[in-house]
Amino acid sequence: MDEWRRLQPRKAGPYRVVGQPLPKVDAYSTVTGRAVYADDIMLPRMLYGGLLRSPHPHARILSINTRKARELPGVLAIITGEDLPRKYGILPSSQDETALAIDKVRYVGDPVAAVAAVDPDTLEQALRLIEVEYEVLPALMSIDEALAHPDIKIHEEARTGNIHKAVSYEFGEVEAGFAAADYVREDWFYYEGNNHVPIETHACVARWEPDPHDPVGGKLTLWSSTQTPHYVHREVSKVLGIPPSHLRVIAPHVGGGFGGKSDPFSHEICACELARRTGRPVKITCTREEVFLIHRGRHPVKMWIKTGLKRDGTITAMHFRSFLDGGAYGSYGVATTYYTGALQPVTYALPAYKFEGMRLFTNKPPCGPKRGHGTPQPRFAVEVHLDKIAADLGLDPIELRKRNLVRPFSRTINGLRITSCALEECLEQVVARSGWREFQAARPAREAEAERRFSPVRYGMGLAVSTYICGAGKPIYWNDMPHSAVQIRLDRGGGVTVYCGATDIGQGSTSVLAYIVAEELGVEPERIHLETADTTLTPVDLGSYSSRVTFMAGNAAIQAARRLKELLHSAAAERLRVPPDRLESGDGCIYSVDDPQVALSFEQAVQLAEARYGALVSAGSYAPPEDIHGDFKGAGVGPSPAYSYSACVALVAVDSETGEVKVEKLWLAHDVGQAINPLLVAGQVEGSAYMGYGEALMEQQIFRKGRHKIPSILDYKIPTTLDTPEIETILVGQPDEEGPFGGKEAGQGPLLPVMPAIANAIYNAVGIRIDEVPITPDKVLRALKAARSEPGERPLPPPRVTPIALSEPWPARLIRWSPGHAGLAEQPLKLMNGHRQYQEQGESTPQGAATPPSRLPQKGGTA
Amino acid sequence: MLRLPPFRYLAPRTLSEATRLLAEEGPAAMPVAGGTDLLPNMKRRQFTPAALVGLRRLHELKGISGSPEVGVRIGAGETLTSVSTHPLIRTHYPALALAAAAVSTPQLRNAGTIGGNILLDTRCNYYNQTEFWRHSIGYCMKRDGSICLVAPGSPRCWAISSADTVPVLVVLQARVRLVSVRGEREIPIQELFRDDGMRPYTRETDEILSEIWLPPAPGWRSTYLKLRRRGSFDFPILGVAAALRREQDGRIGDVRIALGAVASHPVEAEEAMAHLRGQQPTPALLQEVAALAAKRARPLDNADLTITYRKQLTPVYVRRALDLLLGAEQGSGAK
Ligand SMILES: Cc1cc2nc3c(=O)[nH]c(=O)nc-3n(C[C@H](O)[C@H](O)[C@H](O)COP(=O)(O)OP(=O)(O)OC[C@H]3O[C@@H](n4cnc5c(N)ncnc54)[C@H](O)[C@@H]3O)c2cc1C
Numbered sequence A: 001m002d003e004w005r006r007l008q009p010r011k012a013g014p015y016r017v018v019g020q021p022l023p024k025v026d027a028y029s030t031v032t033g034r035a036v037y038a039d040d041i042m043l044p045r046m047l048y049g050g051l052l053r054s055p056h057p058h059a060r061i062l063s064i065n066t067r068k069a070r071e072l073p074g075v076l077a078i079i080t081g082e083d084l085p086r087k088y089g090i091l092p093s094s095q096d097e098t099a100l101a102i103d104k105v106r107y108v109g110d111p112v113a114a115v116a117a118v119d120p121d122t123l124e125q126a127l128r129l130i131e132v133e134y135e136v137l138p139a140l141m142s143i144d145e146a147l148a149h150p151d152i153k154i155h156e157e158a159r160t161g162n163i164h165k166a167v168s169y170e171f172g173e174v175e176a177g178f179a180a181a182d183y184v185r186e187d188w189f190y191y192e193g194n195n196h197v198p199i200e201t202h203a204c205v206a207r208w209e210p211d212p213h214d215p216v217g218g219k220l221t222l223w224s225s226t227q228t229p230h231y232v233h234r235e236v237s238k239v240l241g242i243p244p245s246h247l248r249v250i251a252p253h254v255g256g257g258f259g260g261k262s263d264p265f266s267h268e269i270c271a272c273e274l275a276r277r278t279g280r281p282v283k284i285t286c287t288r289e290e291v292f293l294i295h296r297g298r299h300p301v302k303m304w305i306k307t308g309l310k311r312d313g314t315i316t317a318m319h320f321r322s323f324l325d326g327g328a329y330g331s332y333g334v335a336t337t338y339y340t341g342a343l344q345p346v347t348y349a350l351p352a353y354k355f356e357g358m359r360l361f362t363n364k365p366p367c368g369p370k371r372g373h374g375t376p377q378p379r380f381a382v383e384v385h386l387d388k389i390a391a392d393l394g395l396d397p398i399e400l401r402k403r404n405l406v407r408p409f410s411r412t413i414n415g416l417r418i419t420s421c422a423l424e425e426c427l428e429q430v431v432a433r434s435g436w437r438e439f440q441a442a443r444p445a446r447e448a449e450a451e452r453r454f455s456p457v458r459y460g461m462g463l464a465v466s467t468y469i470c471g472a473g474k475p476i477y478w479n480d481m482p483h484s485a486v487q488i489r490l491d492r493g494g495g496v497t498v499y500c501g502a503t504d505i506g507q508g509s510t511s512v513l514a515y516i517v518a519e520e521l522g523v524e525p526e527r528i529h530l531e532t533a534d535t536t537l538t539p540v541d542l543g544s545y546s547s548r549v550t551f552m553a554g555n556a557a558i559q560a561a562r563r564l565k566e567l568l569h570s571a572a573a574e575r576l577r578v579p580p581d582r583l584e585s586g587d588g589c590i591y592s593v594d595d596p597q598v599a600l601s602f603e604q605a606v607q608l609a610e611a612r613y614g615a616l617v618s619a620g621s622y623a624p625p626e627d628i629h630g631d632f633k634g635a636g637v638g639p640s641p642a643y644s645y646s647a648c649v650a651l652v653a654v655d656s657e658t659g660e661v662k663v664e665k666l667w668l669a670h671d672v673g674q675a676i677n678p679l680l681v682a683g684q685v686e687g688s689a690y691m692g693y694g695e696a697l698m699e700q701q702i703f704r705k706g707r708h709k710i711p712s713i714l715d716y717k718i719p720t721t722l723d724t725p726e727i728e729t730i731l732v733g734q735p736d737e738e739g740p741f742g743g744k745e746a747g748q749g750p751l752l753p754v755m756p757a758i759a760n761a762i763y764n765a766v767g768i769r770i771d772e773v774p775i776t777p778d779k780v781l782r783a784l785k786a787a788r789s790e791p792g793e794r795p796l797p798p799p800r801v802t803p804i805a806l807s808e809p810w811p812a813r814l815i816r817w818s819p820g821h822a823g824l825a826e827q828p829l830k831l832m833n834g835h836r837q838y839q840e841q842g843e844s845t846p847q848g849a850a851t852p853p854s855r856l857p858q859k860g861g862t863a
Numbered sequence B: 001m002l003r004l005p006p007f008r009y010l011a012p013r014t015l016s017e018a019t020r021l022l023a024e025e026g027p028a029a030m031p032v033a034g035g036t037d038l039l040p041n042m043k044r045r046q047f048t049p050a051a052l053v054g055l056r057r058l059h060e061l062k063g064i065s066g067s068p069e070v071g072v073r074i075g076a077g078e079t080l081t082s083v084s085t086h087p088l089i090r091t092h093y094p095a096l097a098l099a100a101a102a103v104s105t106p107q108l109r110n111a112g113t114i115g116g117n118i119l120l121d122t123r124c125n126y127y128n129q130t131e132f133w134r135h136s137i138g139y140c141m142k143r144d145g146s147i148c149l150v151a152p153g154s155p156r157c158w159a160i161s162s163a164d165t166v167p168v169l170v171v172l173q174a175r176v177r178l179v180s181v182r183g184e185r186e187i188p189i190q191e192l193f194r195d196d197g198m199r200p201y202t203r204e205t206d207e208i209l210s211e212i213w214l215p216p217a218p219g220w221r222s223t224y225l226k227l228r229r230r231g232s233f234d235f236p237i238l239g240v241a242a243a244l245r246r247e248q249d250g251r252i253g254d255v256r257i258a259l260g261a262v263a264s265h266p267v268e269a270e271e272a273m274a275h276l277r278g279q280q281p282t283p284a285l286l287q288e289v290a291a292l293a294a295k296r297a298r299p300l301d302n303a304d305l306t307i308t309y310r311k312q313l314t315p316v317y318v319r320r321a322l323d324l325l326l327g328a329e330q331g332s333g334a335k
């Protein structure tokens, strides 16, 4: 208990449930193996489905012959591209996928045919019997190759070469900013792509229930390990041509997602179609290799950054360019491209900022959102770049950062509204807790001791700070409806059932709903029954992405619960002869605050209220406020009702003879506002630290001869428990005025500072810079050997990021915008109560939707 | 999940029954001990045996007995966990305990045996891939194809000997016993290996490895260092086994150094050993010895990390292993 008390933010409200270190509501079923995941589902007469995937990174399909496979006994259906020709994609602006390839395959793993058979062995045999004739095309496997070969087109639809999306923005007066600088520095960085590696591989079961009386012919149910049942619902309905009313998508227990289960997938669509054709349930479970091929993971990004500063460290201007390796399809890539630029001004108060981003198609598995979605790469670049600047200017890296931190309740140069912000406190906390200053002061003594003992090991500490959104301010498809809704039903026995589309992928969103409703209604969380992530039973929640669920579903739940509480209190007030505003709910009772003896049990109150008002059902919903972003095209990526902040200090040990890096400890301070459950927050912080550690030092989705080089979790390196460093979580900050009970996000933000903190610590230890992650021991050793080489020796040059030289101007029209133009910056911030009712929402439709429907002209889009 | 190909499973109760089954079934049958190497390989279709002869129940393959004075016998069916925790081995053959404990993960060490480790299939990251992957890139000669994808002009396969215990057993001068219906033979462990990634063992398909014999240990110190990326799971990308005995006056009476994961077989560093034998160890001499040993490492681009890196680390690991055996006072660490 004490450990968790320590983690409590200072100003917790007088809550009974909120802020308590309770176990997750599904903890027992999960750890005892009782929880049902998609692959656990077995239905009578179920068939086994699978996909035949392309063996070539880029090829034209000349013919597909399924005859031999069809003739194999036990094969019930085979479909190919023509059977599902309708295009889809998660973003309305990137509808570039088909469930099965038509004409062309674009990466090794691109699905070509799907089979349903009576058992897995027959399935495997049938897949082998399908004959596909290909004409192999040259493959483009990197950003540089994609830029160098506009003649080899991966998508005919791309307007210029293989450029999927290019954007260009200038906020404030950038040239003037650089002119005013005393010092300007430029750097190139590269962030290698990586996969989410969820422990549960993707799986789904589809069931078709025919009904000859129904003009549609029947109803379809899909159980799938997805983070976004609502979006899957939309896309499956579209591709299959089944009205949404006849389709039900359910996410059962999901064994981790991290962004990898946020797209609609070919295997989901094919399972549905195979089920419809055979009239029997069909299951498709992906192998680990298929998870690497489905991917949608972290984009490899090459970055160039230029910053101007005053001698005292005040930033005068920043120019940032990103080149994203998108892989073969759009996925979330347009949003990712924006995200590589959007949050720089949310961490540091930049007076002038220019951002140019470009995403390229390559013949690799499509990239998409992974924890931190498009922001870990620039965060790495910015934080290492600033560290170099601090060294150049002889400034303390902490002071340099402090001088530029974004301030609470301000407006950024790119128009984003900042409310609660404890970034400075995060920074101070990690510095104090890690003993940073003492560590740096003791360096000479430590080095002398290492020399004396002939030890090749050197220690270093590095630091970085970051920001993340608490939910995207805009939905993925343009609409004016709530982002999240919750319904609650009370029954006479005192039971409480909560319905919400929110999808628990292990992060604990279902538990958070239980805590919040329990707090509001004054009952214990165990009493609450939860129905979640079911497009038929539950109202829409957009999904588990962009760290939005606690904030948005939480606010919707508070609203729904308060509506019921009002009814209960008014019925109880009458019976107890106490004015309703003198009543409180707690410990399963409704009682008078003036005399707690005057009380009714929760059940009694429910029965009185039901007698008086009829069935007790309520709904609540949430949409983010409007006034949180600028009014330029593309302003829809970046705004959020609140931002979380983090700071990290890493302590590393570098073996200077072998280049091996050991992270000894990570200190992570995180501004989560009010922790709804500090235990779950600490879990997210630790999970982030662990993932960040892996990305910094080992994870890489790399290719050889057009193929994923290491598509197994033996060869693709993620840290084991033995590698994972000690992690100290420090929760800071004040409750956010709009967050549910003041809560903010914790699922992604704490990841962001970890990679640059480790990179900076390596520099601090041995004086070398590796400007590309992962920082593998071979790169470290190469840099060390280059730095130490004696005259006469000819070591390999240190690893360097090769710059991209563009022969043409940036392929997007520059959009210039300043807060002054819109008059936003001058306005005092209106703070609304977070749980704004949906009906109150204004009509204003900013042009800044992340992903405007494709029919809108795309200003500033691809040239 | 990948699925096993169809096969028959035979479960003999005695060694003689097992050898008889292997002989009867012919080369299409394979023995299986812990299955931690063979079964994953079968799922990826590197092997598609018609029958597996299970060795689990054979009491003849069990037991660790003996003493440092007369030597120790280890049943080939003993798990890596029991080898790494056995007091006799930990005290008198510490390199073997270290190597066994460095294999993969606790779960796999509980199932995997020392016999299976010795006969681990050679590895290559063009080969240890699924059937889909190998089909996609075009099969190599080790299975289903005709060329080597790492060294396309090469007439042979360079898959890597990757078993942790093997270089250790070489420096300990272990002997192994092979049993078949045709009789028994006991050979020095070096003779079990061939410098050939495709046929890395001289074991005949009807032979069962029944036991490992370690010679007496007095006066010997031994150690094993493993290069890998993570603290668990990973196969070695370099293994250095070293054993030595010192004279009264501090000179090196005898020394043995073997490298794992640098070739298709465990590699003994003869030149390096000869350079050190009979000498007083000094930091400079140890550097020379390490450099000589490293000459034997010729990695190819078919394992984790870069060739240069694996090559550069060989002398560092050899010197560190010798430092460990000579005690800290030698202090030949980095300047
Ligand atoms: C994820 C993973 C990581 C691993 N990491 C390592 C590692 O770091 N280091 C390492 O050395 N190994 C590693 N391994 C490989 C393996 O787990 C070990 O080598 C183990 O010791 C193999 O023993 P086994 O009993 O399971 O062998 P099996 O799989 O049963 O057999 C292996 C081979 O030996 C043959 N065989 C087995 N016993 C006999 C016998 N008595 N007589 C004749 N033939 C026999 C089999 O026919 C087969 O060809 C790893 C495996 C996995 C899956």
Ligand code: SF4
Pocket: B123, B124, B125, B126, B127, B140, B141, B142, B143, B147, B148, B149, B150, B151, B156, B157, B158, B159, B197, B302
């Ligand atoms: S070394 Fe060559 S032949 Fe041997 S497994 Fe690797 S690619 Fe195949």
